[in-house]
Amino acid sequence: MVVAAIDAGTTGVRCMISGTKGEPLGISRRPWNYTTPIHLEIAKEFDPEHFWHLICTVVKEAIKTSGVKASDILAVSTTSQRHGVVFVDREGVEVYAGPNVDARGAMTQYIIEESIGEKYHEITGCWPPLMFSPARLSWFEEEVPEVFESIAHVLPINDWIAYRLGGIFSTDPSAGSATGFMNIRTGKWSDEVTEAVGVSSEILPEIHETGTITGEVTPEAHKACGLPKGLSIAQGGADAHCALLASDAQPGEIVVIAGSTAPVMMILDKFYCDPSQKIWTGCHMIPDNWVLESNATLTGAYLNWVVRLLCERAKDTESCIRDTLKHLDRILTGIPPGSHETFVALGPSIMNCQQITDVKQAKMVFPQPALPQVTPLNSAAMIHAVLENIAYAVRGNCQQLEAHQQASCIKTIGGMTQSRIWPEMLANVLGRSVHTPIQPEGSLLGAAICASTGAGQYSRLMDAAKAMVKWKSATNPDERADLYKSYFSKWSSMFCDGA
DSSP states (O other), X not given: OEEEEEEEOSSEEEEEEEEXXXXXXXXXXXXXXXXXXXXXXXXXXOOHHHHHHHHHHHHHHHHHHHTOOGGGEEEEEEEEOTTOEEEEETTSOEEEEEOTTOOGGGGTHHHHHHHTTTHHHHHHSOOOGGGSHHHHHHHHHHHOHHHHHHEEEEEEHXXXXXXXXXXXXEEOHHHHHTTTOEETTTTEEOHHHHHHXXXXXXXXXXXXXXXXXXXXXXXXXXXXXXXXXXXXXXXXEEHHHHHHHTTTOOTTEEXXXXXXXXXXXXXXXXXXXXXXXXXXXXXXSSTTOEEEEOOOOBOHHHHHHHHHHHTTTSSSHHHHHHHHHHTHHHHTTTOOTTTTTOEEESSOOOOOGGGTTOOOOOEEEOOOTTSTTSOOOOHHHHHHHHHHHXXXXXXXXXXXXXXXXXXXXXXEESGGGGSSHHHXXXXXXXXXXXXXXXXXXXXXXXXXXXXXXXXXXXXXHHHHHHHHOOBOOOBOOOTHHHHHHHHHHHHHHHHSTTO
């Protein structure tokens, strides 16, 4: 009994063949990149045909690696980066495909600001408008009207993959609310938002409950990807929300999704929207649940950047990067809290949507190296300080969420949890126990949970999560936690204006 899960992330695509008990049987990955239109530096796009080719490539490889027969797969489900979107015309052809980092909406968000104003945040739970589909549609109306007039369907990227697999136009509440078109109180498309940008709600996909069967693999998709013809397609959702499923997250719990970015999310069973507009609210996959989010933004991506910088002069840069990341636990052993009084501010921060477009200078503070009592800064201490920066930012974001509701539990999932040092550092910086699933591939496992539910192996998503998520032993704070209290205060005073 196996299912297939496809994850279209910011930096690449992955496919996992999973047992219905959550065991990964085969995983394949391919990186991908975006292009920048010559006339617009802040815009990013991708070639849908090339991306579809890469998607099919990882599906075929994952099936082969797993050793299972394609005919044994019960269902497939998809997940993807939030805010990425594909526009499809009346002939079913993609006329625009843009990732979450496409910022062209910055040039036309004034249309939403003038027509709806701050009520946009009350309706959608999100701010600023530039990041979401309505502002991008407005850009096309102003700059490329022939494309705007041709748009018949607006699809989140994971739902575009489902369209390619089965010719269906559907979404779920988690991916739907990430478009910026959904009224998150009702879970339906907002007429006020569609009218503001001059489109009909008919261009938006049907909203289905996550984990339900919405279609089946077509003969064309079977030929391209190797998935069985007629295979059931289970409705998936946004990657961060799939990671919440893969953490078996319950109302009142906080989950730190520690990947390239670090969304810090709390499940709510009662609606709340932050009146200060610093943080986001979105619909969760589970009916009558919402997600309150305070995002630390780029985190693992900055860790990779620093490691690449330090490996730049190595004989084999790529091998140096791989080895450094693989052996972080050994490399950072013995470095004390505070990284020998070294503090950095490189990207990770405490979320404030009112200042999301501000470009903050990177900062680094370390003692004078000439002083005899000072331990000289080396690459290991530098990497340790970068990790601490991430942990401090996560703590600040947790505090923002807990200003609304005290968390009953802290969990962390994602690529960074493959290292022992991350949950240990997080537990000590937070001064609380941290719970980590065995499977770090959160979004992939979440999509597998959706597929297993759609295949009828479980009656509800949360039943599937309970059965498919396995746990490591909890990581508890130790004697380093007291030191981190003062270091977090010092970091805050240096980089957060006393926050």
